[in-house]
Amino acid sequence: MSKLLVFGHLNPDTDAIGAAIAYAHFLNQIGEETEAVALGTPNDETRFALEHFNVPVPRVIEQAAPEVERVALVDHNEFAQSVADIRDVQIDYVVDHHRIANFETAGPLYYRAEPIGSTSSVLFKLYQEKGIEIPTDVAGMMLSAIISDTLLFKSPTCTPEDVKIAQQLAEIAQVDVNEYGIQMLKAGADVSARSAMDIVDGDAKTFDMNGHKVRIGQVNTVGFVDILKRKAEFLDVMQSELSKHDYAIFLLVITDILENDSIGLVVGGDTTPVTKAFDQAITDNQLNLPQIVSRKKQVVPPLTDAYMS
């Protein structure tokens, strides 16, 4: 069999990178030649994790077909969130924890998804089922991915399984979950040195909602005061991205990781679906998103519903 590239979504977060590393190792153990790559430069939080566990930064690719015929996707399936030439390669494996949409294959494949907190939790089960040992550094990246996706178990996407799996991974990785977790999240929440473009679009994903291209970014912070001083700058970038890519709206979710609360910034021709989805008034392109921390579970579903009706 020819070599497989293994990668997570565009604008990778820690689960996209950690799960790619973990699945590449797993597939290698069951006989595949693999390489974990990334569809973008790792963010500060992911870099902190990679450095902490001494894992090399994965190579960034923009196309897959010039190098390989076969790929494995982790932490995503929607083509709009994948490599640009995804339609030109064969998808042999997917491991994920998102909805399935705007995805198709020509032939049968291995697909494993579960509605739990992170792709790395699903991967932990695969390792257990096959009785494959998880190396210390891989366990560290999987743990980081779970902490990142669940905001240290505080997100509504977190399940008791994720917590149990994280504890087992922490033992293998030899770290204290809470101490390491807060350190890692804080490393990602310091946005002072980041450009407006990076903050706005660095973690953004595009969703097709009833034919509308909806762009949703999310950034973690500690407190809202500092970051909101740069609001005008963010809105400028969002407006120009909106025009450039023909998005229906661009919504930036700013999440306070210690308070578990968010504020939304939004631009777009018609923002009534946002008002409707969250039952919050938009004033000066800004709305409160009280107790919302999960894009997947608390932002995408109500917004999809609002666009459907």
Added chain:
Amino acid sequence: MSKLLVFGHLNPDTDAIGAAIAYAHFLNQIGEETEAVALGTPNDETRFALEHFNVPVPRVIEQAAPEVERVALVDHNEFAQSVADIRDVQIDYVVDHHRIANFETAGPLYYRAEPIGSTSSVLFKLYQEKGIEIPTDVAGMMLSAIISDTLLFKSPTCTPEDVKIAQQLAEIAQVDVNEYGIQMLKAGADVSARSAMDIVDGDAKTFDMNGHKVRIGQVNTVGFVDILKRKAEFLDVMQSELSKHDYAIFLLVITDILENDSIGLVVGGDTTPVTKAFDQAITDNQLNLPQIVSRKKQVVPPLTDAYMS
């Protein structure tokens, strides 16, 4: 949690019915209230299996939403092959062994697919992983499903895993695989008493190929001579189904289960994709499909390619 309906595809074959029964039992063991139902009356082969293992014939449903909010799909995912109101219910589980296409969900779900011979083989792994015991009658239906989908291990879709799993199921079900398998396949291959409509459309599925609605039926026989005496009758039914449902083409694959060979009958406005896909001339709406026995692996992919180019 509310009750789940568990079902396979329209025009159910033995895997669609067997896997629904097996997954309903499995989900029940992990705490779900379930009922295995069918999207059509079981065929002769499936009836033989149900009678042999003393399993009641599942109830046939035409809609899901009036009864339940949540469903589990087995042996299919494409909405065109599912219950008519699939978009009105929440899909919480899928276990399958086909390509993924024309399928989407609003939220995360449990999805398990592997590129192996039958859905029941995938289900066997789930039982093993959770350490859940398979009752004798359920094992019998799972075994029947594997035999049916792999034509007693002769289809190119069959993997060494399917053979091994079938042997383990045969032990639980207390039958001899080969003896029982030939009996069951022959029960399904006797088409003398079946109407032309049932033979042509009883196992047919619709595939979206580059915007064309392609209908592909398959029927198992022993020898071609007898069945081809009814060719004119079949073509009449295919032509009238084509007009009624606006299919681009209707292809009936007649498979000799002992010789592992097929003949195709085809109607449609433009049949050149069929000629191209199989590199066979069509004479009087008929073409040879030498050594072809698997719709999934040997018919759908080349035909999809032919429609794409």
